[in-house]
Amino acid sequence: MDQTSSHALEAPYARTLEHGSAGRPAIAAGGAPILSITGLTVVLAEQPETRLLEAVQFELRKGEFFALVGESGSGKSVLCSTIMGVASSELRCLGDIHIEGRRLSDVDRRQRAMIYQQPSLYLNPVRNIGFQLRETVQVLDGLSKKEASERAADLLRDVGINDPNETMRKYPHEMSGGMNQRVMIAMALAMKPKLLIADEPTSALDVTTQKQILDLLERLRSDMAILFVTHDLGVALQRSDRIGVLYAGQLVEIGRADLVARTPLHPYTRALFSAVPPLSGRPRRLHSPAGSLPEPTQRQAGCNFASRCSGRLDICRHTRPTLQGIPQQVVACHNLEA
Amino acid sequence: MRRNTRKIFASKIARALVTVVLMVTSVFVLMRCAGDPVTVLLGPDATADMRAAYSGELGLDRPILAQYLAYLHNIVRGSLGVSYVYRQDALGVVLSHLPLTLTLTCSALTLAALAGVAAGIAAAVFPSSFIGRACTVGTVVGLCVPSFFLAIVLMLVFSIQLNWLPTGGAESWRSLVLPAVTMAAASSAVLARYTRVAVRESLDSRYVLAAFARGIPFWRILIHHVLPNAAVPILTILGLLIGGAVTGSTVVETVFSWPGIGNLFVTSVGNRDIPVVQAIVLLAGTAMIMTNLAVDLGYTWLDPRSKSSET
Numbered sequence: 260m261d262q263t264s265s266h267a268l269e270a271p272y273a274r275t276l277e278h279g280s281a282g283r284p285a286i287a288a289g290g291a292p293i294l295s296i297t298g299l300t301v302v303l304a305e306q307p308e309t310r311l312l313e314a315v316q317f318e319l320r321k322g323e324f325f326a327l328v329g330e331s332g333s334g335k336s337v338l339c340s341t342i343m344g345v346a347s348s349e350l351r352c353l354g355d356i357h358i359e360g361r362r363l364s365d366v367d368r369r370q371r372a373m374i375y376q377q378p379s380l381y382l383n384p385v386r387n388i389g390f391q392l393r394e395t396v397q398v399l400d401g402l403s404k405k406e407a408s409e410r411a412a413d414l415l416r417d418v419g420i421n422d423p424n425e426t427m428r429k430y431p432h433e434m435s436g437g438m439n440q441r442v443m444i445a446m447a448l449a450m451k452p453k454l455l456i457a458d459e460p461t462s463a464l465d466v467t468t469q470k471q472i473l474d475l476l477e478r479l480r481s482d483m484a485i486l487f488v489t490h491d492l493g494v495a496l497q498r499s500d501r502i503g504v505l506y507a508g509q510l511v512e513i514g515r516a517d518l519v520a521r522t523p524l525h526p527y528t529r530a531l532f533s534a535v536p537p538l539s540g541r542p543r544r545l546h547s548p549a550g551s552l553p554e555p556t557q558r559q560a561g562c563n564f565a566s567r568c569s570g571r572l573d574i575c576r577h578t579r580p581t582l583q584g585i586p587q588q589v590v591a592c593h594n595l596e597a
Numbered sequence: 598m599r600r601n602t603r604k605i606f607a608s609k610i611a612r613a614l615v616t617v618v619l620m621v622t623s624v625f626v627l628m629r630c631a632g633d634p635v636t637v638l639l640g641p642d643a644t645a646d647m648r649a650a651y652s653g654e655l656g657l658d659r660p661i662l663a664q665y666l667a668y669l670h671n672i673v674r675g676s677l678g679v680s681y682v683y684r685q686d687a688l689g690v691v692l693s694h695l696p697l698t699l700t701l702t703c704s705a706l707t708l709a710a711l712a713g714v715a716a717g718i719a720a721a722v723f724p725s726s727f728i729g730r731a732c733t734v735g736t737v738v739g740l741c742v743p744s745f746f747l748a749i750v751l752m753l754v755f756s757i758q759l760n761w762l763p764t765g766g767a768e769s770w771r772s773l774v775l776p777a778v779t780m781a782a783a784s785s786a787v788l789a790r791y792t793r794v795a796v797r798e799s800l801d802s803r804y805v806l807a808a809f810a811r812g813i814p815f816w817r818i819l820i821h822h823v824l825p826n827a828a829v830p831i832l833t834i835l836g837l838l839i840g841g842a843v844t845g846s847t848v849v850e851t852v853f854s855w856p857g858i859g860n861l862f863v864t865s866v867g868n869r870d871i872p873v874v875q876a877i878v879l880l881a882g883t884a885m886i887m888t889n890l891a892v893d894l895g896y897t898w899l900d901p902r903s904k905s906s907e908t
């Protein structure tokens with residue numbers, strides 16, 4: 260534990276990469292990262308001392324499936340919209356987000372796309388699916404109307420919709436949540452993104468549809484990096500290469516999915532996964548330990564988890580722990596022996 | 598789907614027709630409740646002979662149901678009695694005033710729609726800019742100032758002080774300007790307010806956020822995503838304003854001596870010219886029901902969700 264937090268994150272990439280038992284890359288695949296976030300802090304513009312995200316730092320590489328977990332209010336959606344560049348105007352972002360080595364503001368919009376938990380809210384209710392999909396490809400590629408229709412139909416076939424022309428005539432309210440989510444994914448694919456952000460894309464779907472959407476994402480991941488927000492630890496464990504645990508705006512643990520699930524190091528992660536039988540493979544909803552997440556306005560110096568932690572030390576009250584650890588798993592906690 | 602739409606249209610039209618019949622019936626009832634028509638016509642000093650003669654002539658001695666049926670029959674034939682003042686067919690008298698009222702209300706509503714929707718969009722899109730603030734302030738003023746007051750102010754400034762425009766009458770297009778502007782002021786303020794709310798709501802929606810995230814340019818989002826959504830509430834308000842314009846023109850027509858239906862209505866009430874008053878009420882009522890129907894059909898056409906949620 261002689262490394263500082265920034266070393267802990269940079270060091271793995273400088274070393275030879277270890278591979279996990281499932282043949283997955285240890286922390287990230289080789290090559291330049293697609294997404295790289297350093298020291299990202301998001302505060303309220305009106306009250307800069309209220310931090311919604313604090314010193315968030317991680318990288319995503321091509322083909323990687325990164326699961327972000329954390330209880331409601333921990334800042335997952337704020338992180339997603341900040342990366343998308345559509346964060347609310349009430350928020351201020353400090354720190355750096357780079358996509359393929361370039362600053363967010365210099366990056367072409369189509370390099371990143373996002374899908375959401377309730378797709379029907381993110382589709383215009385009074386325009387049909389065909390209009391919205393055609394518009395997206397037309398604006399991006401400057402296609403003619405006819406070419407755009409063909410491209411739209413191809414995209415719908417790509418996401419497993421077999422009657423694209425029928426679907427394009429429909430309105431969002433005439434389709435199921437799963438179908439709308441496929442349409443959202445088709446729109447995202449239209450942008451040929453390097454990074455796909457998925458904010459709980461399957462939480463509102465039934466188990467069968469959920470599996471279909473996950474399989475679809477699995478099929479698409481080779482061309483991009485996927486940041487997948489979920490409350491479902493089973494899904495995180497089964498589908499992702501790495502898991503990041505967000506607590507009160509801070510990443511408290513990042514590591515190879517199997518390690519985080521089997522040997523969680525942070526007391527909060529441990530509490531989460533203690534409720535999941537590790538080998539049953541049965542998906543479980545996120546189970547939070549007793550107590551509650553401190554509101555962004557009530558966060559103080561020291562560890563944010565201190566009020567709920569049984570292994571708390573004196574130092575925890577006044578010094579905020581930073582991420583450190585072995586290449587495959589980093590954790591922000593003062594008491595790793597607890 | 599398409600058959601569903603046709604069915605919804607048919608049921609809405611049928612409902613409007615039923616409303617017309619109810620309206621016609623309530624006019625009949627109201628006219629009878631307003632007092633004995635003979636007394637109203639002849640005044641309290643009339644002799645019994647005169648009363649009896651009048652009752653017979655108007656058919657008021659027959660049973661009420663027979664009177665009602667005769668009334669309906671006359672309406673269907675388009676005969677609403679003879680004006681006591683003009684000694685002509687009442688409906689004819691009213692219709693001869695219609696073109697001027699239509700000219701006034703149509704100009705006023707067009708003006709109101711253009712100004713109101715434009716101001717509403719500007720106020721929603723640029724809330725803190727000068728133009729946005731100006732629209733917001735203008736809206737409040739337009740809503741608060743009563744139209745007779747505005748009429749007098751406009752008349753003082755543009756007719757009496759500057760002598761640019763006539764104070765009344767309907768001689769040339771110049772006579773139209775002040776009454777049309779007066780009538781448009783309040784309507785455009787109402788419209789601007791609802792437009793601003795509707796556009797703002799749509800701009801804040803998640804589908805607009807997602808469209809931004811897909812890289813769709815702002816103006817395209819405004820025209821193709823925001824306005825089609827905002828159109829539904831805007832159309833509803835516009836329909837109410839059109840319905841209200843029929844009665845709203847009364848004050849303006851009177852102040853500017855614009856010889857339209859509103860003016861005729863005020864004079865006819867003063868003259869106790871009941872057939873003309875009745876013809877105006879029936880016509881205005883029908884016009885209101887028809888604009889509501891048009892709005893309703895337009896709404897169904899604009900909002901695909903209303904087609905499937907209707908039973």
Ligand SMILES: Nc1ncnc2c1ncn2[C@@H]1O[C@H](COP(=O)(O)OP(=O)(O)OP(=O)(O)O)[C@@H](O)[C@H]1O
Nearest residue numbers: 311330331332333334335336337338347349350555
């Ligand atoms: N525009 C904003 N202004 C003020 N506070 C905000 C804003 N957006 C989010 N927050 C606050 O930031 C915190 C994190 O919110 P966020 O939506 O990111 O949570 P989340 O992790 O996505 O939760 P969930 O699992 O419920 O989706 C919450 O306390 C929320 O109240």
Ligand code: SF4
Nearest residue numbers: 562565568575592593
């Ligand atoms: S830093 Fe201290 S309080 Fe925070 S999780 Fe670790 S042991 Fe618990």
Ligand SMILES: [Mg+2]
Nearest residue numbers: 335336337458
């Ligand atoms: Mg969220």
